[in-house]
Amino acid sequence: MASGPYRGPRMPTCSSVPSNACCRGNCRTRPRPSPRMRRPASTTPAMSDTPAGWRAAPGPLWSMRRGTGPRMVFVHGFTQTGRSWLPVAEQFAADHEVVLVDAAGHGYSSDIRANLQQGADLLAATTGEADYVGYSMGGRLCLHLALAHPHLVRSLTLLGATAGIEDPIERAQRRAADEVLACNAQADGVEKFLVKWLALPLFATLPVQARALEDRLQNTAAGLASSLRLAGTGSQQPLWDHLAEITAPVLVLAGEFDDKFTNIAHRLV
Template sequence: MAPVLHTEVRGQGGPRLVLVHGFTQTGHCWSPIDEDLARDHEVVVVDAPGHGGSSQVRAGVAGAAQLLGRAGGRATYLGYSMGGRIALFLAVERPELVERLVLIGASPGIERADERAARRDADERLAARLETIGLAAFLDEWLSQPFFAGLDERAAHRRERLRNTVEGLAASLRLAGVGTQPSLWHRLPELSMPVLLVAGSRDQKFRSQAERAGDLIGERASVAIIEGAGHAAHLERPDAFVALVRDWLVRTPVRH
């Protein structure tokens, strides 16, 4: 039997939104954003391969994108970091499923082969570290990175992240890390759906990548910077993020 991603549905009607979380998270880490959007949307919250209810699923980014498309169907996709890379891969490979695309702190990949190889080596070391020290200690180290300095205790969702497993997260690093996926930079002009690229003002790396990606996508792209936020901009300032996304959804009709 083919693997299936764990999903939960919020809301009873309205346009479908599919939410895909980042590394070490689960679908529940979209709270409180998912509850707000579910007031007038059908929100499908997905656990990515190796995470949460999908902890036994093993897939690289391409395979994860295929599973995501089966789980979400035709919809607007919102992806954060790792989840954004998966959603972007789906948009490139199966554009008929992606009505609109929202990417938060998500990279189209690493262009140079030597840099991809270096990142694969770094992710292998990170996976080995996780297997050595265990999940709780690894999460302490992971969340202590400057990337996440703006997350308070609630926004960090540490208790929810502890629902993951060492085996699932290590597999995710080895199979779906950014060093394992092909660069999608050269394919961004192919995107035919509206795209919203979001980054925090303090996340200079991904802010620069969002601006460059917007230039490559062209008139179908909108770039939005959330002031005072870092990498997890949607969790640091959820009210600002929801207001931004709601405004964009209203102004950006679904293509037919």
């Protein structure tokens, strides 16, 4: 049963992260209190950057759209961008308006700083009523969206997503680990960080093309670091007690060999 109306998570304070967690580089550890709506001039896309058949769309988050019909919104995972969904999304464009969005801290939204609740609000303002599909971090954003803006979510498809870490000690440990990753991103730079990230066992079976390194290089080290600190799993307050409030149809998927998220998927439904 739900424990009460969902009002968004309380953000952890800097004191909840071990002082030695930021092990490399001169890193910022204090979360920003609100999202920054400015898009950096260095990453403002030119018309030629938008794939043929797609059109850039206005909104607080950068997005591109294609097709007409019922709207489908695809939200990517950490270190990806909206373009990561292109091979999948194009299959729906014949009879849907398909929207690919760059989440806060990523791609052409790299300069926007937002926690998960703020990111869900930005997503709502950018894409409106739709069927939402989210992978990993994108799935967690979509969960927050479905709880905070239920009238906008016609259906929800989650891939490799979680409603959060319930144990406060484990959550603090994950938050500290996310802080170390954020420091590494800023110390190493985006390319070196991504090479290390894609070398993790999680991605070991991905073919080179599916790793989409070129697309991930559209990110910035500062943007990825902010995403880890503000929207990482360690910073997410658990939503398990609020799942019963979601009234939209929900489909939950997990990788065939991903035992952890297969178990989480069973809990989510």
